[in-house]
Amino acid sequence: MLGPGAADVAFEVNGHPASVHVPPHHTLLDALRDELGLTGAKRVCDEGTCGACTVLVDGRPTYSCMTLAVACEGRSIETVEGLAHDGQLDPVQQAFIATDAYQCGFCTPGQIMSVVALLRANKAPTAEDVHRAVAGNLCRCGAYPGIVEAALRAARARRR
Amino acid sequence: MKSDHARVVRTRVEFEGEITDELALIQGDDVEAWPEGAALEKVGRPTPRIDGASKVTGRARYTHDLRLPGMLHVRILRSPYARARVRRIDASQALALAGVRGVLHRFNAPKAAFRGEETIFRDEVRFVGDEVAAVAATSEEIAAQALRLITVDYEVLPHVVDLEEAMDDASPRIDEKGNVEEAAKHERGDVAGALREADVVVEATYRTSTQLHNSFETHGAVATWDGDLLTVHESTQHVFGVRQGLQAALRIPYGKIRVLCENMGGGFGSKGGVGKYTIIAALFARELGLPVRCVLDRGEENLAAGNRSATLQRVSVAVKGGRITALAHDSWSNAGQGRWVADPTGPTKGLYDVPNVRARSYKVMANTGSLSAFRAPGYVEGTFALEAAIDEAADRARIDPLELRRRHAAGEHDPMSGLRYSLKRLIDCYDIGAKEIGWSRRKPGGLRGSAPGTRRGLGMASQLWGGSGLPPAYAMVHLNPDGTAVARIGTQDIGTGTRTIIAQICAEELGIDVDAVRVEIGDTDSPYAPISAGSLTVSSIGPAVRLAARDAREQLLEIAAGIMEVPKTELRMQRGSIGARGALRSIAKVFEDLQNYTVIGRGARMPNPEDVSMKTFGAHFAEVEVDPRTGEVTVERVVAVHDIGRVIDPLTARSQVQGGVIQALGFALTEERHVDRATGRVLSTSLEIYKVPTVKDVPKIVVRFVDVPDTEANNIGAKGLGEPPIIPTAGAIANAVSNALGIRVRHLPLTPRRLLQLVAAAEAEGAGGRGAARPS
Numbered sequence: 001m002l003g004p005g006a007a008d009v010a011f012e013v014n015g016h017p018a019s020v021h022v023p024p025h026h027t028l029l030d031a032l033r034d035e036l037g038l039t040g041a042k043r044v045c046d047e048g049t050c051g052a053c054t055v056l057v058d059g060r061p062t063y064s065c066m067t068l069a070v071a072c073e074g075r076s077i078e079t080v081e082g083l084a085h086d087g088q089l090d091p092v093q094q095a096f097i098a099t100d101a102y103q104c105g106f107c108t109p110g111q112i113m114s115v116v117a118l119l120r121a122n123k124a125p126t127a128e129d130v131h132r133a134v135a136g137n138l139c140r141c142g143a144y145p146g147i148v149e150a151a152l153r154a155a156r157a158r159r160r
Numbered sequence: 161m162k163s164d165h166a167r168v169v170r171t172r173v174e175f176e177g178e179i180t181d182e183l184a185l186i187q188g189d190d191v192e193a194w195p196e197g198a199a200l201e202k203v204g205r206p207t208p209r210i211d212g213a214s215k216v217t218g219r220a221r222y223t224h225d226l227r228l229p230g231m232l233h234v235r236i237l238r239s240p241y242a243r244a245r246v247r248r249i250d251a252s253q254a255l256a257l258a259g260v261r262g263v264l265h266r267f268n269a270p271k272a273a274f275r276g277e278e279t280i281f282r283d284e285v286r287f288v289g290d291e292v293a294a295v296a297a298t299s300e301e302i303a304a305q306a307l308r309l310i311t312v313d314y315e316v317l318p319h320v321v322d323l324e325e326a327m328d329d330a331s332p333r334i335d336e337k338g339n340v341e342e343a344a345k346h347e348r349g350d351v352a353g354a355l356r357e358a359d360v361v362v363e364a365t366y367r368t369s370t371q372l373h374n375s376f377e378t379h380g381a382v383a384t385w386d387g388d389l390l391t392v393h394e395s396t397q398h399v400f401g402v403r404q405g406l407q408a409a410l411r412i413p414y415g416k417i418r419v420l421c422e423n424m425g426g427g428f429g430s431k432g433g434v435g436k437y438t439i440i441a442a443l444f445a446r447e448l449g450l451p452v453r454c455v456l457d458r459g460e461e462n463l464a465a466g467n468r469s470a471t472l473q474r475v476s477v478a479v480k481g482g483r484i485t486a487l488a489h490d491s492w493s494n495a496g497q498g499r500w501v502a503d504p505t506g507p508t509k510g511l512y513d514v515p516n517v518r519a520r521s522y523k524v525m526a527n528t529g530s531l532s533a534f535r536a537p538g539y540v541e542g543t544f545a546l547e548a549a550i551d552e553a554a555d556r557a558r559i560d561p562l563e564l565r566r567r568h569a570a571g572e573h574d575p576m577s578g579l580r581y582s583l584k585r586l587i588d589c590y591d592i593g594a595k596e597i598g599w600s601r602r603k604p605g606g607l608r609g610s611a612p613g614t615r616r617g618l619g620m621a622s623q624l625w626g627g628s629g630l631p632p633a634y635a636m637v638h639l640n641p642d643g644t645a646v647a648r649i650g651t652q653d654i655g656t657g658t659r660t661i662i663a664q665i666c667a668e669e670l671g672i673d674v675d676a677v678r679v680e681i682g683d684t685d686s687p688y689a690p691i692s693a694g695s696l697t698v699s700s701i702g703p704a705v706r707l708a709a710r711d712a713r714e715q716l717l718e719i720a721a722g723i724m725e726v727p728k729t730e731l732r733m734q735r736g737s738i739g740a741r742g743a744l745r746s747i748a749k750v751f752e753d754l755q756n757y758t759v760i761g762r763g764a765r766m767p768n769p770e771d772v773s774m775k776t777f778g779a780h781f782a783e784v785e786v787d788p789r790t791g792e793v794t795v796e797r798v799v800a801v802h803d804i805g806r807v808i809d810p811l812t813a814r815s816q817v818q819g820g821v822i823q824a825l826g827f828a829l830t831e832e833r834h835v836d837r838a839t840g841r842v843l844s845t846s847l848e849i850y851k852v853p854t855v856k857d858v859p860k861i862v863v864r865f866v867d868v869p870d871t872e873a874n875n876i877g878a879k880g881l882g883e884p885p886i887i888p889t890a891g892a893i894a895n896a897v898s899n900a901l902g903i904r905v906r907h908l909p910l911t912p913r914r915l916l917q918l919v920a921a922a923e924a925e926g927a928g929g930r931g932a933a934r935p936s
Contacts, residue, residue, distance in 0.1 A: 039225035040218020042425070044376045045458050049847040052376060080218035089213065097212035100815045104655030105215035106376040106425030112216060131855050138847060140376050140426050141655055142822030144855040146815060 011072045013038070014082025022069045029053045029064035031072075032079060040080035040109040044138075051137035054110035055079045061117040063136075080109035083116065092116050095154035096147075103141035111137045115151045125155055171767035174626035174774075175694045178503075179577075184631035188707060190766040193871040194806070202668040203876070204867075206811035209660045210674065211423075211653070220423045223395040224455060226382045232261055234440055234454035235303035237293040237310055238463065239285035242319035242527035242840025243334065246283055246292060246312060253309040254295060259302035261448050263310065264440060265293035272409040272439050275499060280409075280436045284317070286334070286497050287527050288840045289463030291436050296444040296452055319527040321840045323470045323494035326526040335525050340492070343523045344503045348575075349516030354486030358478035362553040366475065366545035367907045370494065370833035371468035371826070372461075372850055373534055377425025379465045380455030383441035390417050390446075394438055395424040397431045397654050398691035403684045405434020410442060421652045421682040428823070429533030429693055430466035431654075459845040466532025467833060469493035471504055471541045475549040478516075479557045483567055484550065486516035491542065495523045498530035502538030507887075508546050510576045510775075511624040512568035517575075527840050533693060535820070536883035539625060540827060540890065544908060547621035547891035552904055555604060561895065562599060562620055566590060569622065574773035582769070582872035585803040586622065586777040592864050593620065593801040597781035606900040609785045617900025620781040621891030627804065627880025628774035628873050629699025633765035634687030635708040637666055639716055641757050643736045643747030644676045647708070651689035651701050652682045656882060657812030661698055662705050664808060665876065669709035671733035672747075695776070695880025698808060703874040704765040712761025719759075720750050766874070774873045776884050778802035780821070782859075782892040786900045788919045791912030793829060795859040795893055802884050805870035806877035813881055817863045820885025826853045828890035829909050 003024060010019040013036060020035040029046075032038040032055070041064055044052035048066040055064045056078035083090040092115050095101070102108045111134055118125055118133035125133070130151040139147065166187045173182050194200060214220040251263040266281035274280050281291055293310055297303035318332035325331050326339045333339060355361055381394040381402075390412065396402050399419040406417050424431065441454040456465060471493050478486035489508040495501045505519035521538075531537075554561035569586045573579065593599075601607070602618040609616045635649040647666050653659050663677040670677075680686065690700050713733055720738045721728035730740040737744040751757055768774065781799040786792070800817050807813050830851035834843040844850040869877025894905040903918045 033225075034227070037227065038218070039221070039227075042222075042376070043224065044378075045847045047458075047846060047848070050376070080216070084217055089216065093213075093216035096216045097208045100208065100657075100811045102212075102215055102655075103657075103815055103819055104376065104424060104426040105220055106222065108215050109218045134855050138376075138852055138854060140374055140428075140823075140852060141815075142819035142853065142858075143815060144822065144853075144858045145818050145861060148855065 007070055009070050009073050011074060012076045014078060020069060024068065024070050026069050027065050028055070028067040028069050028072055031069040032064060038079050038081050042106055042109065044106065051114065052107045052110040054113045054137060056113055056117055059117065059120065061114045080112055090116065091157040092119065092150065092154040095150040095157065099146045099149040099153060101146035101150040102143050107137060107139045111139065111147050115154065118151065119155055119158060123155065123159060125151065127152065169767045171631055172770060173630035173768065174628060175696070184767055186631055186766055187764045191707065191710060191875050193869060193875045193877045195871060196869050200668055202664045202674055203808055204806065207660055207664055207674055207809045208811060209657050210663050210679065211659050222377050222423045222425050223380050223382060223393050224377055226393055226453065228382065228384060228451035231451040231453055232296045232298060232444065232448060233300040233303050234294050234296050234444060234452060235300060235307050236291055236460065237307045238460065239288060239290040239292050241285065241314055241316050242288050242321060243317040244285050244314040245317065246285060247315055248313040249293060250311045251293065254306040257302065257306050257309060259298040260295060260306045262296045262444055263293060264443060270443065272443065274409055274436060274439060280439055287529050288842065289460065289529055294440045296448060319840050321526050321528050321835045322837055323472055323492065323524055323526065325837070326494065326524050327492060334527060339525045341523045343501045343521045344505065345520045346509050347518045351486045351488050351516045351518040354516040355476060355478045358480045358485060360479040360553055360557045361476060362549050362556060363476045364549055364552065364904065364906055366473040366548060368471045368541045368544060369909060370470040371534060371831050372833050373428045373430040373466060374461065374847065374850065374852055375426035375428060375430060378456040378458065378461040379431060379435050379437060381435070381438040381441045382451060382453045383445040384451035385445050388416050390442055392419045392438060392442060394419060394421055395431060396421050397427040397652065397693050398433060399652055399682060399684045400650060400688055401433035401691055402438060406438065406442060409434065409439045419684045424652065424654055427654050428535045429537060432533060432691055432693055458847065462845040462850065463842050464529050466530060466534070468534035468537060468540070469495055469502065469531045473504060473542070473545040475545050477549045477553040479553050482557065482559055484512065484514050484553065484564065487514050488518045489546065491521040492524050493521065494526050494528065495531050496526055496528035501531065504538045504542030504545065506539050507543045507624050510574065511622055512565070513571035513575055514568055528835060535823065535886045536625060539887050540824065543621060543623065543887050544891045544894060547888065548894050548905060551619065551895040551898060562590060562594060565622060574775070577773050579771065579773040582772040582774045583805060583868065583870040584775065584777055585866040585868060586779070588866045589777060589779040589801040589803055593779045593781045593799045596799040596862055596864065597783060597797065599781065602899065605902050613789055614785055614787045615900040616785050617896040617898070618781065618783050619892045619895025619899050620779060621888035621895060623778035623780070623884050623888040625695060625776045625884050625887060627695035627699060627776045627884065628768060629696040629880065630690060631765040631767055633689045633700045633704045635701065635704040635763045636687055637708040637712045637761040639670065639712045639759040639761065641748065641751035641754060643672055645670060645672065646678045646680060647705060648680045648686045649689050649701055649705065650681070650684055650686035651697060652692050654692045656697065656816055657809060658692065658697055660812060661702060661808050665702055665705045666709040669706055670713050672736045676736065695882040695884065697880065699874055699879050700765055702808065702876040702878055704763040706875055707763030708761045710761070711763060712759045715759045715761065723750055769872055772872055774870065774879065776802065776804045776879050778884050778888060780888040780892040782896040784893060784896040784900060786897055788901060791915035793897055793910060793915065795825060797860045797862065798889060798892070799862040799864070800885055801864040802881065803866040804881045804884060805873060805879040807865050807867050808876070808878055813865065814863045816881050817885040818861050821861050821889050822853050822858055824886045824889030825857060826851070827908065828893045830911065832909050
């Protein structure tokens with residue numbers, strides 16, 4: 001193997017400190033799935049075209065397959081596994097269930113993280129805002145109408 | 161209530177457009193279907209998925225997510241040539257790489273039967289992507305590295321990849337019998353005579369492109385042996401099909417194979433059985449004594465995991481006296497290396513009452529990956545061609561295209577079998593859809609668009625499909641003494657909400673909450689259930705689940721009658737309680753003294769009735785805006801109306817229809833596999849190049865159901881919905897574009913480039929775009 005060897009990387013995952021020992025070319029997605037057992041983020045295209053691996057890095061929706069793990073030193077990572085608190089689902093998660101915003105569910109964690117980021121930045125998004133927020137999250141089952149409905153519904157629930 | 165003896169019956173079944181008589185083993189007796197208007201409390205109510213929380217929290221475990229201790233990873237070496245003989249393989253350098261545990265190829269792999277061949281590594285590889293060797297290593301990365309260290313001596317052979325090239329006699333013959341083989345034919349009436357005497361004859365050639373499934377979870381399996389017991393986790397539409405494939409490949413008894421699929425990330429027809437990756441994982445796992453994971457990457461998924469065949473179709477429509485008097489349809493499909501082919505002429509034969517029909521369909525072999533079923537295989541392609549031709553005939557005969565279809569859509573008998581339809585509400589679909597889209601606004605030649613220079617059009621197309629389900633399918637329902645239940649059945653949820661449907665039906669029969677039912681599926685150690693394909697899951701397993709729940713209920717009431725000292729006939733079960741004449745007692749209370757008593761109900765899917773034809777019908781209406789200067793087509797609205805019998809869960813049903821429309825939108829406008837003719841390489845192997853619809857491409861989709869139960873079909877009155885909603889959309893969109901521009905659309909996907917070519921050709925003809933534009 002060419003280049004420098006594996007290094008220790010420390011970051012925060014879902015509010016808890018975590019550290020992984022990874023080669024420099026491994027991605028955040030590799031680290032989450034293979035080192036930390038967080039398999040919510042999915043590997044679908046592995047080249048930044050589908051968004052199924054979307055997580056939040058310091059609050060920003062990020063394709064974890066396009067982010068090197070070593071570049072996450074000191075950062076705060078949020079994954080779909082960290083959204084529910086004390087068994088209580090996040091309003092976005094609840095809205096996805098209520099509107100049936102999925103079929104096979106494989107892209108769902110990525111879709112949800114993109115919507116969560118949108119709603120933190122924009123309390124009252126329009127359908128157009130939602131479209132922009134999840135434009136980088138493909139869904140092969142075609143659950144898009146439900147996803148848009150879920151985002152708007154969760155925003156309403158948050159405002160109440 | 162039950163005669164428990166098992167018996168074998170003959171039953172007529174339909175799968176992916178093919179009707180066959182099969183034998184089925186059944187037990188017990190059926191019950192009457194819930195009648196129309198029955199007061200049901202769970203069935204027919206919008207019910208969020210019972211497994212929703214697992215999907216939104218990331219807890220839902222897919223095959224991709226499995227990490228077993230000591231697990232090895234496989235990468236597959238695939239042929240870089242479209243056709244070549246594998247003369248020699250040297251894997252010594254790969255084996256020497258640290259972390260590599262094994263290499264399999266045609267010179268060392270044990271025989272393993274796969275789809276009629278004796279081995280999984282061919283001596284003559286027949287498409288770019290054909291399996292040549294496989295490496296198992298401690299990481300995927302090492303396995304991938306090892307692939308580059310394998311040297312293969314290929315003798316390159318002549319190839320052909322393109323459908324129309326493969327049909328040409330001058331092209332390389334890749335099969336001894338030639339590349340073209342007749343797959344289906346049908347003739348009724350006097351087609352030649354009707355064409356001769358017609359007022360209007362449309363004869364046109366249509367082309368559709370190869371569509372790739374691109375399931376988000378790629379094909380894959382994890383295999384592990386515990387002594388002589390093989391356990392395989394696989395992303396599949398048919399756990400029992402995988403078991404059967406493994407039994408055939410490895411020659412081990414069914415009792416020594418267990419196949420599991422807890423969740424799966426899409427299949428759309430491509431995950432119907434065992435894959436070479438499954439067998440490779442099982443062989444390595446047996447040899448190396450460790451769990452082995454073999455999962456395809458995105459590129460492989462688009463090379464070697466199936467596709468919807470490209471087609472070339474010729475359709476003729478004769479109109480006389482305002483009616484269609486004849487249809488002729490010849491179709492050629494590129495099966496690649498597939499051993500079967502779908503039939504695009506199905507809708508032509510069965511959708512409309514037309515006395516004179518001739519249909520022939522051909523399978524064409526080429527040096528590309530096998531086709532596999534892709535959501536309504538054949539019918540998506542064929543409906544586009546048929547409905548585009550009928551639209552053109554209507555325009556030429558100056559009849560409203562919906563009106564022309566109405567004249568042939570009311571028949572109560574199946575023109576293929578002559579049998580009476582158990583239920584057909586196609587005219588209702590037309591009425592509902594026409595009203596919803598505002599069909600009366602449609603004008604020949606289209607409407608002005610919203611911006612200068614743009615045009616607007618309306619189009620529609622009809623849908624015919626099966627979906628009546630079939631035996632065998634069995635279910636078991638365990639009722640716990642606290643009134644909760646567990647339903648166990650060997651089906652799988654491919655994303656349609658199968659678990660929820662099962663829970664609703666159980667809850668309905670048992671008078672308990674949907675939440676009180678746990679559903680265990682995706683395991684071959686459960687009672688058999690058929691493949692989740694052909695729109696047959698609900699109509700196959702639903703009736704068995706109902707009987708199993710009912711069996712449990714009857715047993716429970718029997719026991720309760722004894723405990724409560726009330727005649728059973730006076731007892732009712734509702735809302736988790738058992739009672740008689742107003743006095744209700746909770747199930748838990750009734751069984752207080754019988755602590756661990758488990759009631760076990762069993763149910764089997766009964767045979768289909770012999771004397772009726774059971775079909776699903778529908779119609780889609782599309783409104784589009786087209787910019788003839790840029791070639792851009794914007795689908796603004798699709799109204800999708802379906803007649804599928806009783807709708808069990810309107811919430812998940814709506815999702816299926818939206819999903820079908822959206823997948824069809826890709827087929828109609830953007831999705832196309834590109835293969836380099838010179839090398840046979842697939843160029844569109846990523847989601848960057850292969851364009852599936854995004855959220856921004858999605859029109860407003862209005863979903864409507866006729867929602868009348870088919871009480872003759874089965875005891876729940878439901879038929880399938882998986883495939884119907886992808887069938888008519890492309891035809892409706894193509895017809896809407898034709899309406900907008902007065903140009904006939906005959907080649908999908910209708911990319912901006914193709915549309916601009918059509919516009920240019922129409923302008924060159926100088927007829928203002930009306931009439932017959934050449935296909936690109």
